[in-house]
Amino acid sequence: MEASNSLKEQPPIIEDDDLETVLLCQKGDVEAFGVLVDRHQKKMLNVAYRMIGDYEEACDVVQEAFLAAFRSVAKFRREARFSTWLYGIVVNCAKNRLIELKQRKARVRSGDFFPEASSGKEGYGYGCGCQAEPLQEDSVQERLEKKELEARVQECIGLLDDGYREILVLRDIQGLSYGEIADVFKIPPGTVRSRLFRARNSLKDLMRSRIGDFS
Amino acid sequence: MTCRDIEDSLPAYLEGLLSPEESARVRDHLASCPQCRKAIADLERMGTILSGLEEVTPPPWLKQRIMTRVRDEAQPEKGFFRRLFSPLHLKIPLSTAALLILSVLAFQVYRTQETQFHRDGDLHVALPKPALERSMGTQGPSRKDHSRAAIPPAPAVGPSVPRGTTPPSAAKSAKSPQPGLVQPTHQSALRLEQASPPRPDGEGMRDSGKHLSGEEDAAKPRKGAVALAPLPLETLESVGSRKAEEPPVFAAPRPSLSGALSPPMARKKSGDGENTSDSAVTDSGLRGKSASTAEIISLLRQFDASRIERRTSGGMEILTAELPPRQVQALLQRLTGLGITGRAVSIGTADSRAGMVPVRIEVPANR
Numbered sequence: 001m002e003a004s005n006s007l008k009e010q011p012p013i014i015e016d017d018d019l020e021t022v023l024l025c026q027k028g029d030v031e032a033f034g035v036l037v038d039r040h041q042k043k044m045l046n047v048a049y050r051m052i053g054d055y056e057e058a059c060d061v062v063q064e065a066f067l068a069a070f071r072s073v074a075k076f077r078r079e080a081r082f083s084t085w086l087y088g089i090v091v092n093c094a095k096n097r098l099i100e101l102k103q104r105k106a107r108v109r110s111g112d113f114f115p116e117a118s119s120g121k122e123g124y125g126y127g128c129g130c131q132a133e134p135l136q137e138d139s140v141q142e143r144l145e146k147k148e149l150e151a152r153v154q155e156c157i158g159l160l161d162d163g164y165r166e167i168l169v170l171r172d173i174q175g176l177s178y179g180e181i182a183d184v185f186k187i188p189p190g191t192v193r194s195r196l197f198r199a200r201n202s203l204k205d206l207m208r209s210r211i212g213d214f215s
Numbered sequence: 216m217t218c219r220d221i222e223d224s225l226p227a228y229l230e231g232l233l234s235p236e237e238s239a240r241v242r243d244h245l246a247s248c249p250q251c252r253k254a255i256a257d258l259e260r261m262g263t264i265l266s267g268l269e270e271v272t273p274p275p276w277l278k279q280r281i282m283t284r285v286r287d288e289a290q291p292e293k294g295f296f297r298r299l300f301s302p303l304h305l306k307i308p309l310s311t312a313a314l315l316i317l318s319v320l321a322f323q324v325y326r327t328q329e330t331q332f333h334r335d336g337d338l339h340v341a342l343p344k345p346a347l348e349r350s351m352g353t354q355g356p357s358r359k360d361h362s363r364a365a366i367p368p369a370p371a372v373g374p375s376v377p378r379g380t381t382p383p384s385a386a387k388s389a390k391s392p393q394p395g396l397v398q399p400t401h402q403s404a405l406r407l408e409q410a411s412p413p414r415p416d417g418e419g420m421r422d423s424g425k426h427l428s429g430e431e432d433a434a435k436p437r438k439g440a441v442a443l444a445p446l447p448l449e450t451l452e453s454v455g456s457r458k459a460e461e462p463p464v465f466a467a468p469r470p471s472l473s474g475a476l477s478p479p480m481a482r483k484k485s486g487d488g489e490n491t492s493d494s495a496v497t498d499s500g501l502r503g504k505s506a507s508t509a510e511i512i513s514l515l516r517q518f519d520a521s522r523i524e525r526r527t528s529g530g531m532e533i534l535t536a537e538l539p540p541r542q543v544q545a546l547l548q549r550l551t552g553l554g555i556t557g558r559a560v561s562i563g564t565a566d567s568r569a570g571m572v573p574v575r576i577e578v579p580a581n582r
Contacts, residue, residue: 030282030286030289034285042270042273063277066285067285153265153268172266173265193227193232196226200258200261200262201223201226204254207261208257
């Protein structure tokens with residue numbers, strides 16, 4: 001009876017490549033946290049960047065997110081993968097930053113929605129070309145066209161409603177499974193699906209209206 | 216089923232999440248509706264675009280900044296204090312902070328010492344007056360007497376005398392010289408004479424010779440030390456400081472050998488690199504290292520030598536004197552008997568006016 005109780009109390013065993021490093025962090029090994037930063041900073045930065053649309057702000061958000069993760073790593077109970085847990089922190093930090101940015105923009109230009117105020121050029125892909133991975137095979141013209149298309153797509157992503165944007169980013173850009181997204185947002189997988197489908201249809205409509213025929 | 220319903224279910228249809236019946240219904244509709252076919256084509260293209268979006272790469276400094284902040288966080292006390300005083304947090308350079316702390320500490324130490332001095336009244340009483348001031352105050356109106364009495368005697372047991380002061384025994388000795396004790400007035404007298412301008416008649420030198428020539432002269436006031444220039448404070452200070460470095464001179468009965476020299480008189484002057492002194496010395500200097508020098512001086516006196524001078528240079532004691540010519544040969548014989556021959560003895564030519572022969576004798580200073 002006691003054995004069954006203890007089994008119930010144990011968290012489910014989840015395959016996680018970060019588990020060993022996380023355990024070191026929980027024992028106070030600060031440098032082990034550097035390994036986790038190395039391993040996840042790029043994915044986290046891309047999530048933040050796709051959600052916010054501004055490279056510098058995204059870097060700032062990632063810093064905050066990792067710092068928050070370090071502060072709370074002792075509370076990480078291994079109920080999900082560390083990366084999933086970290087995604088949740090990054091998404092929350094990005095959402096908070098978006099709210100701040102919107103408020104800031106509203107103070108400057110009353111009534112403007114932040115992504116529109118950026119005109120699609122500041123913080124939506126154009127401002128950070130130096131950081132993008134180069135595509136060697138594309139010609140310069142193709143690269144320019146692709147850049148422009150990506151900037152417009154990013155603009156459309158920014159126009160998605162809160163609750164849709166992050167799910168679409170995590171699923172369609174970062175490739176997380178429904179289960180992982182459900183873990184990140186602590187919502188049922190069915191809710192994830194329905195939100196995702198609505199997000200896709202909304203984005204498709206936005207792209208049609210903003211880009212035209214993109215198919 | 217309207218196009219709108221079909222469009223809503225297209226994402227699930229593309230993912231294969233619809234039931235077979237719903238999938239069949241969507242498939243039938245797409246076959247007959249170009250608008251919905253365009254919609255599903257857009258969705259598929261959008262998926263391709265999203266999955267092909269270029270990834271951004273983190274800047275090189277991102278991890279560094281994160282880890283810097285993480286390491287700061289890892290120090291709980293520092294983080295706590297920083298948070299506690301974050302509104303008052305001032306970025307003061309470490310060197311400035313250290314300088315401020317040192318200044319405060321130095322001031323505190325100064326205050327403590329000052330308070331202690333003021334509180335301890337005896338300390339003020341015990342503090343010796345400056346040598347010049349005291350000697351001026353205790354000697355009365357006669358500068359002649361002052362010049363002799365102000366000469367600080369050597370302490371009975373060589374205590375360390377602070378610079379700029381004279382030992383307490385100095386004043387006492389000046390007021391009441393004790394018979395039987397060494398009278399080390401010669402050293403300061405020498406200093407005073409050196410500090411005074413040279414007299415054209417050479418009286419001082421002759422006085423020195425006289426002083427050596429008679430044993431009782433050592434206890435008498437010397438005229439040569441009377442007419443002195445104002446006593447420079449530096450001279451007394453230097454005498455005082457040198458006394459601290461000298462080996463103690465103990466009070467002892469005057470040796471039988473007359474005209475003895477005192478050791479402290481022949482000290483280096485800082486500038487010329489050569490010690491000079493006249494022979495106006497007491498016998499205390501003969502004890503110990505300079506017994507042979509004393510014997511030589513005694514010999515010189517026996518042979519009617521005058522203007523006996525003694526100085527130290529390069530580890531050698533140099534004695535110069537003037538002898539009557541008739542005594543030179545006898546002196547040389549006696550010196551040979553003492554083992555002083557060859558280059559150690561130099562005989563000059565007789566002065567045509569006074570008829571005296573200058574003699575120069577060199578002996579090792581440690582003899």
